[in-house]
Amino acid sequence: MAELESISVAPEHRGRGLGTRLMQAVHADLRERGIEFVAVTLFAGNEGAARLDERQGMRLGLQRMVGRVPPGDACRAEDRPLIGESPSRN
Numbered sequence: 001m002a003e004l005e006s007i008s009v010a011p012e013h014r015g016r017g018l019g020t021r022l023m024q025a026v027h028a029d030l031r032e033r034g035i036e037f038v039a040v041t042l043f044a045g046n047e048g049a050a051r052l053d054e055r056q057g058m059r060l061g062l063q064r065m066v067g068r069v070p071p072g073d074a075c076r077a078e079d080r081p082l083i084g085e086s087p088s089r090n
Contacts, residue, residue, distance in 0.1 A: 001037040002030050019052045027056070 004026060009018045030038055040058055042049040
């Protein structure tokens with residue numbers, strides 16, 4: 001399996017089939033290498049990229065959560081109970 005992290009077409013050149021041609025070139029290269037599957041990463045809300053990927057036969061197969069690292073000790077794991085545990089009272 002190959003993973004395509006990013007392709008981009010400048011806004012002023014979108015809508016001309018360039019993204020499709022880029023993806024076709026990627027697919028041709030993968031076929032030459034004997035790779036049958038490709039995973040594509042795109043950001044939520046990027047509808048143009050989603051439509052391009054769907055036209056290429058891609059389907060949603062994995063969702064990845066992305067977020068900003070919280071400041072300070074906001075997410076100290078040792079302060080939170082594990083699933084099924086009751087919170088300790090000090």
